[in-house]
Every structure is written in structure tokens, then in C-alpha cells.
Amino acid sequence: MTLPFQKLPFLVMQNILQIMGFLDLFLLSCTSAKTKRIVKNAFTTRNHILLVGVGEALALKIVSGYDENYGEQIFLCSEEIHAEKEFHVNIGTVDTVPANYSEEQDDGTLILFTYWSDPKIGFNVIHEAIFEVFGATVNEVSIDVAGVPAKIHQKEIEWLENKLPTLPSFAISGRCSFQDYIWLLKNVRTKNVVFFSMEPTEYSENNEIVNLEMEDVTITHGKWMKIHDIEAIKARNICLKDISLTDNEINVFLKNLGAFKEKSNMKELTLTFYRQADPEIVFEGLDVINEVQIKPVDSHNQWSFELANGEKCTVIYVEYDNDESDDLIFGFEIQIGN
Amino acid sequence: MSVENAPVVDVDEAAIPVEKKMYYRFESNDKKEFRVSELAIQQSETLNRLVEAMGYTSEDVENKPAIAIENIDGKTLKLVFQWCEHHKGEAIPVDDGSVPKIVEIPEFDAKLMDIDNGLLFKLIWAADYLNIVQLLNVSCKKVANMAQGKTPAQLRRVYLLPSDEEDEAAKRAAQEAQDPRAREVEEEFEERKRQGGNSFF
Numbered sequence: 138m139t140l141p142f143q144k145l146p147f148l149v150m151q152n153i154l155q156i157m158g159f160l161d162l163f164l165l166s167c168t169s170a171k172t173k174r175i176v177k178n179a180f181t182t183r184n185h186i187l188l189v190g191v192g193e194a195l196a197l198k199i200v201s202g203y204d205e206n207y208g209e210q211i212f213l214c215s216e217e218i219h220a221e222k223e224f225h226v227n228i229g230t231v232d233t234v235p236a237n238y239s240e241e242q243d244d245g246t247l248i249l250f251t252y253w254s255d256p257k258i259g260f261n262v263i264h265e266a267i268f269e270v271f272g273a274t275v276n277e278v279s280i281d282v283a284g285v286p287a288k289i290h291q292k293e294i295e296w297l298e299n300k301l302p303t304l305p306s307f308a309i310s311g312r313c314s315f316q317d318y319i320w321l322l323k324n325v326r327t328k329n330v331v332f333f334s335m336e337p338t339e340y341s342e343n344n345e346i347v348n349l350e351m352e353d354v355t356i357t358h359g360k361w362m363k364i365h366d367i368e369a370i371k372a373r374n375i376c377l378k379d380i381s382l383t384d385n386e387i388n389v390f391l392k393n394l395g396a397f398k399e400k401s402n403m404k405e406l407t408l409t410f411y412r413q414a415d416p417e418i419v420f421e422g423l424d425v426i427n428e429v430q431i432k433p434v435d436s437h438n439q440w441s442f443e444l445a446n447g448e449k450c451t452v453i454y455v456e457y458d459n460d461e462s463d464d465l466i467f468g469f470e471i472q473i474g475n
Numbered sequence: 476m477s478v479e480n481a482p483v484v485d486v487d488e489a490a491i492p493v494e495k496k497m498y499y500r501f502e503s504n505d506k507k508e509f510r511v512s513e514l515a516i517q518q519s520e521t522l523n524r525l526v527e528a529m530g531y532t533s534e535d536v537e538n539k540p541a542i543a544i545e546n547i548d549g550k551t552l553k554l555v556f557q558w559c560e561h562h563k564g565e566a567i568p569v570d571d572g573s574v575p576k577i578v579e580i581p582e583f584d585a586k587l588m589d590i591d592n593g594l595l596f597k598l599i600w601a602a603d604y605l606n607i608v609q610l611l612n613v614s615c616k617k618v619a620n621m622a623q624g625k626t627p628a629q630l631r632r633v634y635l636l637p638s639d640e641e642d643e644a645a646k647r648a649a650q651e652a653q654d655p656r657a658r659e660v661e662e663e664f665e666e667r668k669r670q671g672g673n674s675f676f
Binding site: 159161185207227247 | 576631
């Protein structure tokens with residue numbers, strides 16, 4: 138059953154290509170230079186994004202710029218992996234890259250596995266080819282450190298940060314040793330949005346100050362953090378989950394914040410914990426105004442006080458939904474500025 | 476063949492309503508005649524504009540020759556009008572620009588398009604020419620589905636895609652067809668090379 142695709146009118150070809158899945162388009166673009174031009178020209182709005190996943194293998198996910206839930210993946214595996222390489226594909230300047238498809242996923246998509254003597258070289262080749270065809274640039278790197286020896290993911294992070302110096306978003310997940318955990322915090326240099334979602338296997342005493350400087354940072358396992366660790370973060374938006382600070386320690390933190398005379402770069406700090414807080418203790422000694430009348434609808438209460446630099450500090454006490462367990466999550470959302 | 480003697484293909488007899496509605500007559504390039512309801516015609520932007528411009532009355536439709544559609548054959552046109560009758564009155568979809576474009580093939584359309592690829596190719600051309608947006612969408616979806624999970628070699632076979640070498644050869648042939656002197660020059664150049672000269676001049 139054949140159909141002479143290139144003999145169809147251009148707008149019809151464009152319509153067909155806009156219906157096709159990303160992997161089909163990608164492989165179609167690899168069939169010849171002319172077909173690549175046709176595929177490329179079919180996408181006048183080039184707003185797809187590329188996510189890079191690093192775990193046991195490197196993966197690239199092309200995500201629709203129109204529907205972030207729709208994406209298709211290409212894995213870059215080592216040639217040494219024993220797998221049935223069912224076909225070959227010419228990608229960019231590299232001919233006959235061994236490849237095969239996965240079984241169909243739950244969402245009906247397939248995964249394309251490609252095999253390289255060096256997957257990092259493969260990454261460069263596929264990254265360039267995807268950029269050329271779809272105009273998709275890397276929007277987020279997400280690294281799963283679970284089950285990967287520390288030395289390997291440390292090297293991968295260094296390589297990725299050199300390869301993608303202006304990366305918009307970096308997310309790290311998985312369980313690792315506390316030593317690795319601190320290494321990751323200290324060595325991610327991305328300046329934009331960073332999600333430190335990895336979980337240490339144990340919480341040891343941390344004697345090093347970790348200076349984080351980025352636009353937006355989230356730490357999901359912040360049990361280890363002391364007041365000085367929070368104060369060492371220089372970011373506009375900070376979200377620290379599962380912290381173990383007591384109400385007295387939060388009170389000290391707020392007093393330190395209030396005494397700060399220079400204009401703060403921080404605009405929002407969220408602290409969450411698995412317990413209820415006592416506002417009497419948290420605001421003890423602070424000249425706070427109760428703003429319960431103007432509190433956000435889904436919050437418990439709101440207070441404000443003035444910082445030494447003249448800025449207003451608003452503190453909202455919130456109870457959050459917990460999708461993972463029955464434990465109640467509470468927190469303070471601290472906003473700086475008028 | 477005269478219009479009077481042309482076979483009349485009633486696309487959907489059951490759909491003919493009791494009340495008086497306008498049915499237009501169309502003729503394919505192989506002289507097959509079709510009677511199509513006014514509402515079904517609205518699925519085709521091209522035909523809808525055409526009949527609006529013609530301003531036919533019911534009498535005109537019966538007395539004047541059928542409207543000729545010269546570049547679509549009867550077999551294809553029958554499918555087109557079957558589709559239009561089935562989907563008459565449905566809203567014409569507007570492209571929201573989303574990619575990948577979400578297109579579902581309804582059961583009726585799937586059965587209608589259970590045809591060989593040669594006829595599917597003609598159906599797509601017809602849907603494009605007659606500007607029937609949703610028929611074009613579903614037929615394009617059927618073609619897009621042919622690529623699912625295919626290897627590059629299979630894609631080349633399914634879509635008859637020439638290789639780079641074949642594209643290059645076709646390009647050369649087209650250039651030579653345009654300029655016969657180019658071939659002579661090339662042959663002369665090859666001949667000189669064979670004789671040992673490394674300069675053309």
C-alpha cells in the first residue's frame with residue numbers, strides 16, 4: 138500500500154505532517170534532504186520544547202508547544218546494551234544509527250531507542266537534528282540520580298551544564314546519599330529555575346554553607362536545613378518543603394529578615410512542614426499587623442510587618458493538600474515588597 | 476455521452492426529505508451525474524460559493540445542464556458527495572493551530588475510506604480542490620496514520636519518497652530537459668577528460 142506523498146499539494150502535505158506524531162515526523166525528516174525541508178517548512182510556528190532526561194540512559198522528549206501533556210521520547214543508549222536493533226536511521230551527519238521502537242506506551246505513543254558508541258555524541262547529533270526540524274530548544278533538564286553511581290551523575294551534570302549554559306530549568310530527583318545530595322546542591326550552576334527534588338537516604342549534620350544563587354529554587358526535602366542554610370540562598374523565589382525548623386527558629390529567621398537593612402532580592406519564600414505552627418511563637422517580638430480580613434481565601438491567616446529596609450513583609454499561614462499521605466502539611470508564605 | 480443519457484447516481488436516497496429542498500446536479504469528468512442536497516454542498520466551500528454565484532432556482536437545476544466538475548472522476552466524486560450528505564449540517568472545523576492536530580476518524584468515514592491508496596490519493600486531491608475541510612482532515616489523518624511506528628526504509632516505501640540520489644538525478648534530468656545544450660556541454664567535458672585534458676578551456 139503506497140501513496141505518493143510528495144505528489145500531494147503542499148498545503149495537504151502540511152496538513153498531514155501537522156497531524157503526525159513527533160517521532161514519525163522525525164524519522165520522516167531522516168529519509169532525505171528534500172523530505173526534511175518539507176517537514177521543516179510545515180512548522181511555521183516553532184514553539185515546541187525539548188526536555189532532557191538523565192537516568193540510566195539519556196533521553197530527549199519533544200513536547201508540544203500547544204499541549205504540554207503531549208510529548209514523544211527518544212532514548213540514547215550505549216551500543217553495548219544488548220537489544221534487538223531493528224533498523225538503521227541516518228540522523229544529521231551520522232549515517233546508519235542502530236535503532237528500535239519500544240512497545241506502545243499507555244498514552245499510545247512509542248519510544249524510539251537509538252544506540253551510540255558515545256551517547257553524549259548522540260545527544261549532540263539528535264539535539265541539532267530536532268532543533269533543525271522542529272525549532273525546539275531545551276527547556277528543562279531533569280536528572281534522576283537514583284540507582285546511578287554518584288561519580289557518573291556528577292560528570293553528567295557538569296557535561297550538561299557546559300553543553301546548555303543558559304538552561305531555563307533544571308530538576309533533580311531520586312534518592313542519593315547525603316554527601317551526594319550536598320554535592321548536587323553545591324555544583325548545579327544553572328541560574329534560572331532549579332528543582333532539587335532528590336531525597337537523601339539519611340540526614341547527616343551539614344557543616345558546609347551551601348550558597349545557592351539562582352532565580353527560582355525549590356528544595357523538596359529540606360529537613361536538614363538550619364536558619365543559616367536558608368539565609369545563604371540568594372534567589373527571587375524560594376520554596377523549601379519538609380523543613381524541620383521549630384516555631385522559635387522561624388521566629389529567629391523572621392527577626393533576622395526584619396533587621397536586614399539592604400533591599401532584598403528575595404520576593405517570595407515558602408516554608409512547609411508536617412505540623413501545625415503556633416503564630417504566637419512565630420511572631421513573638423515582631424511588630425506584626427493581623428490582616429485576617431484581606432487574607433487569601435484558601436489560607437488560615439495573614440500578618441505583615443515592616444523590614445528595616447522599609448519594605449513590607451507579608452506572612453500567610455496556609456494548609457496545603459497532601460496527595461501522597463494523610464499527614465497534614467502547613468506552611469508560611471513570606472512575601473517581600475508592597 | 477449526452478447529459479440525458481448519463482447515469483444518475485443517487486448518493487443517499489434515504490436522505491431525500493419529503494419536503495421540497497433544492498438538489499443540485501453535478502457531473503464528473505467521466506460524465507457521471509450526481510444530485511446533491513443544498514445542505515450537503517455547504518460542506519464544500521468551493522461548491523457552495525459556486526452555486527451561490529450561479530443563483531439557480533429549482534427549475535434552473537432541472538432544466539440547465541449539470542454543473543461540470545472537470546478534474547474529478549465519478550468514483551471519487553461519489554465518495555465526496557456520500558461524505559458531504561452524511562455530514563451535512565455539521566459545523567466546519569476551524570484550525571486552532573495546535574500541533575499535533577487532533578483529528579478523530581468517525582466510523583462512517585473509516586468505512587468510506589476503506590479504499591485502495593490510489594483512490595484515497597484522488598479523494599484527498601478532491602477534498603483539497605473542493606475545499607472540504609473536515610474530509611481533508613480525516614483523509615490526511617488516514618495518511619498520517621500510515622507513518623505510525625514505521626522505520627525510515629518503510630516510510631520511503633509507503634510514501635514513495637525518493638532518496639537524495641534519486642532527487643539529485645531527477646533535478647539534473649529536469650535541468651537538462653530545460654536546456655538540452657547543458658547535456659552536450661557535459662558530454663563534451665567528459666570526452667575532454669577522457670582525452671587527458673584537465674581544463675575545459
